[in-house]
Amino acid sequence: MQFKSMILSNVELSPGYFRMRMTSPSELLHSVPGQFLMLKVTDSIDPLLRRPFGLFDVGSFQPEYDGCGTRAYTEILYKVVGKGTRRLSTLHHGDLIDLLSPLGKGFDQGPAGEEKILVGGGIGLAPLYYLAKALVGKGEKVRLFAGGRNRDDVLCITEFERLGVETYVSTDDGTLGERGLVTRVLEQHLKPEGQRIFACGPTPMLRAVALMAQGKCVPCQVSMEAGMACGVGACLGCVLKGANHTDETPDYRCVCKDGPVFDSRELQWS
């Protein structure tokens, strides 16, 4: 659906990383972790297009003023990388923005009783928090493997821990958690069965996780990112190669409509 949201807070968590909370229609409470939103950072034509963000959290809050019941909020986590996010980072409490949400296909949370393994790289942690909340709410055992280049890239770990998620952190430079790639830590914890992986992060990390999961026969879903114009499956700008894609028999999948969450076996990783 399309709606106007009021920004409730927009806070810099670590250099260049922001967490923004905004009001939402109550329909968003029925969104699925892994789904995303598209927001217009300005009414002007520069930047022209909306920007996609995974849903970091959706919930209810009690407004400060009296006489109203609870209202829904949506949160996103974002990194300032260009014109759009820079502009977004200058918005304040009370500013209005135009949103399309919830969009796309979310995570399939799988059967109860499995160990749910979340793997996030940098800003890829964003959709995993909403997922962790849903899984913990159902009584599932959840582990998070979070990675980044340095400690500034690893966000909201205490939030996950507060949910009761067991967390494993690694950074390239060792400034937080273990030194090295998140996939190395992950590998030590994979078992032949009873696990399910949910991953979001940079494509090289997702490729490594997907191939490792396939090698160990662990079901694995990945949340993908791509430049997109519309978010509703019309522009066909955000496609990825499907597993059986060849130049002669092309097979493209739309990140916005067929994803952003895919079974890792649906996509081509070479």
Next chain:
Amino acid sequence: MQRPDMTVTVAGIKMRNPVMTASGTFGYGAEFADYLDLESIGAMITKGLSLKPKAGNPTPRIVETQGGMLNAIGLQNVGIDAFIAEKLPYLKNVATPVIVNLYGNTLEEYGEVASRLDGLEGVAGIEVNISCPNVKQGGIVFGTDPAAAAEVVSLVRRNTSKPMIVKLSPNVTDVVSMARACADAGADALSLINTLTGMAIDLDRRRPVLANVTGGLSGPAIKPVALRMVWQVAKAVKLPIIGIGGIMNARDALEFMLAGATAVQVGTASFLDPAAAQTIAREMEQYLADKGIASVASMIGALES
């Protein structure tokens, strides 16, 4: 005062208002049903269809530019058979004219796609794409040479009794000679402009941003070029003109009508705001009401000099 009369007729297709959705920016219609009332717009134009399904170009396919965007989708589409089987039944239940955009990889294919659509219930007309800048065949060859364009248009004419709109490229030296060639070859209306060929470069990586290297520029950045071309063509040919290019709001749309357009197509604006076409139609009506103008048709070519 009475509500302004918003109806216009293009190539025999009667529309409730002059706002159409441009090919390639509105999917097959259903994608947008959650965001606007499909029965509030003048007409819908489908994603460009070919005889066989087409997968399109490698990625990246789109990039935002100053006041616009470049795309090199490569005419990805489900093909004519899947359109008829899977997309058209839904559209038949929408009381808004559906115009099918089509192209061929060869001259013969243009004729074949047109004949498949001829007589098909639920298809109000066709728009022939001779102007896609992003594929080697399927357009640009026919879109830049008046003689080749005339050949395509007359072939399609022989294969259809549906109203035929021909979509023109701006990537030509003289758009008027292209327009005349299409008019003489049997087009019922002309739509212009398709995207302007452009390019974006990633300075740090020293590479083109798009996998296709070049792409088609759309959005507000191209509006002045589009207005100029619509104005030139409207003066030169008798056919109804559909204005396209960077229309973001009602004022833009009405400017195109002053320049000589009978109707307009909204494209990139639907990406920013999926309800754009409906909003623009409503605000056009409001503008006319505020100014005491009784009919939108009175705006066509009403530019004063």
